[in-house]
Amino acid sequence: MAIARAVDRRLFLLLERAHTRVFRDANNHLKSSIGLTVSQGGALFFLNRHDGCRIGDLAVGIGLGAPAATGLVDRMAKSGLVRRGAEKDDARASRVYLTEKGRGLSGAVADELKIFNDAIAHDFTDAEMETVYRFLTGLARGDYEGKL
Amino acid sequence: MAIARAVDRRLFLLLERAHTRVFRDANNHLKSSIGLTVSQGGALFFLNRHDGCRIGDLAVGIGLGAPAATGLVDRMAKSGLVRRGAEKDDARASRVYLTEKGRGLSGAVADELKIFNDAIAHDFTDAEMETVYRFLTGLARGDYEGKL
DNA sequence: CAATTATTATTCACATACAAAATATAACAT
DNA sequence: ATGTTATATTTTGTATGTGAATAATAATTG
Numbered sequence: 001m002a003i004a005r006a007v008d009r010r011l012f013l014l015l016e017r018a019h020t021r022v023f024r025d026a027n028n029h030l031k032s033s034i035g036l037t038v039s040q041g042g043a044l045f046f047l048n049r050h051d052g053c054r055i056g057d058l059a060v061g062i063g064l065g066a067p068a069a070t071g072l073v074d075r076m077a078k079s080g081l082v083r084r085g086a087e088k089d090d091a092r093a094s095r096v097y098l099t100e101k102g103r104g105l106s107g108a109v110a111d112e113l114k115i116f117n118d119a120i121a122h123d124f125t126d127a128e129m130e131t132v133y134r135f136l137t138g139l140a141r142g143d144y145e146g147k148l
Numbered sequence: 149m150a151i152a153r154a155v156d157r158r159l160f161l162l163l164e165r166a167h168t169r170v171f172r173d174a175n176n177h178l179k180s181s182i183g184l185t186v187s188q189g190g191a192l193f194f195l196n197r198h199d200g201c202r203i204g205d206l207a208v209g210i211g212l213g214a215p216a217a218t219g220l221v222d223r224m225a226k227s228g229l230v231r232r233g234a235e236k237d238d239a240r241a242s243r244v245y246l247t248e249k250g251r252g253l254s255g256a257v258a259d260e261l262k263i264f265n266d267a268i269a270h271d272f273t274d275a276e277m278e279t280v281y282r283f284l285t286g287l288a289r290g291d292y293e294g295k296l
Numbered sequence: 297c298a299a300t301t302a303t304t305a306t307t308c309a310c311a312t313a314c315a316a317a318a319t320a321t322a323a324c325a326t
Numbered sequence: 327a328t329g330t331t332a333t334a335t336t337t338t339g340t341a342t343g344t345g346a347a348t349a350a351t352a353a354t355t356g
Contacts, residue, residue: 010261010265011269011277012261012265012268015166016171016186016211017210017288018163018284019171019287021287021289022287023164023167024343026160028344037311037312039311039313040311042161054334055335055336056334056335062161063165063168064312064314065314067313067314067315067336068312070335070337071336072312075311090321090333093321093335094334113158113160116160116292117158118295119296120159120163121159122295123291128283129159131272131276131280132279132280135280136162137166139170140162140169141169142169143271144264144267145173148177148263148264171314175314176314185341187341187342202305203304203306212342212343213343214306215307215343215344216342216343216344218305219306219341219342220341235304238303239351239352240350241304241305
């Protein structure tokens with residue numbers, strides 16, 4: 001791969017810009033349609049499949065550090081989307097449960113995500129999207145770490 | 149394009165996860181190597197080519213809103229990377245100049261970015277990276293807006 | 297020229313994320 | 327049983343970004 005090109009050194013910054021833009025738009029979109037932020041929507045989407053998981057599982061599940069998960073759950077609990085529950089056998093741990101409201105909204109979140117996903121992939125063939133998936137999955141997994 | 153797949157609705161969330169991971173790692177990398185955050189490094193990289201630009205130009209140039217640019221410049225000025233200067237003909241505007249220190253570091257930033265870019269693109273062919281570029285550029289430009 | 301509108305940047309209140317340190321509890325080892 | 331080590335989460339302090347509102351100045355228009 002890769003004879004150096006003029007744009008080479010901007011790949012990383014391009015990722016930053018892409019994220020900033022999409023995150024901003026998605027936040028506005030989601031806030032006006034269902035009153036949630038993207039982070040909270042993502043957590044809801046995860047919890048719909050892992051209701052009652054531990055805070056730590058949520059953190060790993062959505063790719064955040066523990067403190068970020070703590071704060072996210074705090075804010076979501078404050079707005080009535082989830083509630084915290086104790087873990088029987090381990091007083092350190094704490095579980096997260098969807099409330100009625102939270103469960104109700106998680107369907108809408110999935111719908112909105114679908115809209116966004118479709119829009120984002122619109123101009124690309126399946127084969128091209130396969131490449132994009134592989135790229136993003138590799139980043140999310142930290143595949144590049146060994147090459148630094 | 150695109151028969152719906154099981155992963156479809158996760159594209160957007162995948163982008164979030166990829167960003168979170170890379171941003172975190174890059175921040176740690178950059179902080180320990182040259183003592184800067186990714187955002188400040190990106191600003192420095194831009195300013196190296198647009199020294200003395202307006203705050204608004206910086207914001208547009210790196211894809212941020214005006215308040216974010218204001219804050220970023222404030223913090224960078226506090227750590228001696230840039231200084232603010234007045235605009236002759238327009239008392240509303242304010243210009244940003246690299247300091248010695250800022251200019252000195254911008255070279256190192258470019259080097260570090262190159263390392264990251266190479267690592268990120270490592271497992272992909274030029275043709276594949278072309279697709280990735282087109283994808284990210286489209287996102288950064290908001291091409292999907294019309295398809296929502 | 298005065299009134300209105302537009303531009304430029306900042307301030308404010310908030311949400312998000314991080315690393316490092318602190319807390320609390322569990323598990324293990326001596 | 328007691329002291330050490332590991333685990334789960336929270337707290338603390340900082341950086342980052344947002345939108346809405348504000349301030350200050352410029353430009354336009356009547």
